[in-house]
Amino acid sequence: MKVLNLQCAAQHGFEGWFASEAEFQRQLAEGLVSCPVCGDHTIHKLPAAPRLNLSASREVASRAPSPGAESQAVSRPGSQPGPQVDQRELQAAWLKLAREVVRQTEDVGTAFAEEARRIHHGEAPERGIRGQATVQETLALVEEGIPVLPLPMPAAAKETLQ
């Protein structure tokens, strides 16, 4: 992958991603490269990466979520209370979701990691399961490409059903 710093006739700077420099030249010759700002097809490549574009791409990189960001957000609902969000409404919605999860999954308790692995490998019937797993077990499952979602279960979600 080749990232090129490009500029149109109106001097809009932008980045173009191409398989290779030759691919860029081919697309340019066929008029496939256009300015994302004004649509101009008069594009030329800037000789070196200008500082302007470097700082822009670094900003994008720092905004990209880290691998752990998602599970952190899921495992701590309500940790970022917004002024417009009613906390009780949020908790009610969370409880509803948790009850859905309880209804649609089978509780396998501490055998969770083992069972998730068996389902993943087709050794156990495909179904939604829930249970307890240690952080290490969960990480191991994720590394093996087995989809798991850490959820703190509100006690009330179980009490009403079992």
Ligand SMILES: [Zn+2]
């Ligand atoms: Zn332009």
